[in-house]
Amino acid sequence: MIETFTDKKGWNQVIESIGKFDFYHTYEYHRLLAKNNDIPALIKYTEGDTLIALPLIFRKISGTDYYDATSVYGYAGPIEKRGSYFEQSAFKNELHQFLFKHKVISVFSRLHPYIDGQSHTLKDLGEICFHNLVVNIDLTQTLDEQRSRFNKRLKTYINKARRECGVIEATTTQHIREFAAMYNENMLRVGAEKTYFFDEQYFIDLLKKGKFNTQLLLVVHNETEEIISGAIFVKTQNVVQYHLSGSKTDYLHLNPLKLLIDEMRIIATQQGYTYFNLGGGKSGSEDSLFYFKSSFSKDFRPFYLWKYVVNKEVYEQLSNKSFDSTLKTNVFKTCDYFPAYRSMARTL
Known part of the structure; x- marks a missing residue:
């Protein structure tokens, strides 16, 4: 079952019931980052005693009736309290149907390098790709x-x-x-x-x-x-x-x-x-910024991005180019700008 929360009390009760989260997952941080007509929302999925929470900001795509969803600046992605039973296909189908019904064309999220299991939770939902390494100081x-x-x-x-x-x-x-x-x-x-x-x-x-x-x-x-x-x-x-x-x-x-x-x-x-996350370099590269941070520690952690095309037909139309079928797979690789239509027309 899927529910959504846009209020502070309900949102924070959900993430606190899971227990493992960062400030990037909170209602307050999403409200702080939301602009104009953006809609911050927490998607809650329950199946038996399993609970998954996915925080996103929904943005209207200008000149259309459609939306896309993105994560806040920082490290977010899903958090979960896994119970005795979880069927990946059921979660995948319910989330897809929910997003499609609400006219969401694509979803993009930065995942959290210190929260385990996010890639497994999102398996077979679009593409998860390596972005860069982040530097941790082991406290x-x-x-x-x-x-x-x-x-x-x-x-x-x-x-x-x-x-x-x-x-x-x-x-x-x-x-x-x-x-x-x-x-x-x-x-x-x-x-x-x-x-x-x-x-x-x-x-x-x-x-x-x-x-x-x-x-x-x-x-x-x-x-x-x-x-x-x-x-x-x-x-x-x-x-x-x-x-x-x-x-x-x-x-x-x-x-x-x-x-x-x-x-x-x-x-x-x-x-x-326990952890002191210094982050990584700019734009996924091991550049001067990464070199600066890595001078403190060589304890590196992979940082991944999740991108998911919900409505392929409309995504093609907005992007004005053919859809790359590789987005259908859970392949770990370097990411291009996503969604493509926002790269070509940042005012959308």
Whole structure:
């Protein structure tokens, strides 16, 4: 049986009854990311004592009566409490019929590298493909064991940054505003797509409303007393997520982000967390961003994407090209932009 939840109470009761989830699965985070006429919804599937929950944001496809669904920025995908009986084909058929009935053309979701079983749950529903590796710092190791795995040059950078800078936790709205400006400065510098830019209110809501266990750490330059860098970390259950960060261009030579990650590594270890997810590189490649993160640890985890064409005929029409039949299989491979029609016409 399939039910949907668009209200805070019902949504969060479902994910809490499952027990294993991240803040990316919560109602609050979906509402924070939803734009204009987007509809955040949690799809709940029950079969006996098995429960599966799939959070998505449904978007109207401009100029049509159709929708598509996508995941939030971050790591989401299905979560489940598997009981004594589960029939994959029944779940597959019910989910397909539900999506088709509600005129959903395609579904895209980023899966969670630290939640097991998601690929199995989505088996034979479209395509699951490898996107990149993400970097984990194993917080169950001692601080000295963790540091022993650092790149030698990284240790030098962190030691220098600690001599010239200090780290504080953001406590005021002004701190958040300064961080928002640094973050968006970073996005401009690297030529990021507009989807990676957030307005000031996003950061205020994320940090000030008590919905999430978040910390914004800031680096202060000792000599100038200027805030030169910041990073937001979000803690859920046993996972710490390195969420967003930014630094002032004039101070990049001091490597303040390396200092921030090291500081959170120490804090989170002392607080008893298990995983510290630094994420991966840009656009699925092992680029300079991945190299930066992997200097902390070589504990890599695969990060997968799920894409599913629900209505192939309409998908073809919207994409203005023939449908690739390989999407029908559960093949792990490099992903092209999906859905194709949003790649060609981002205003859809």
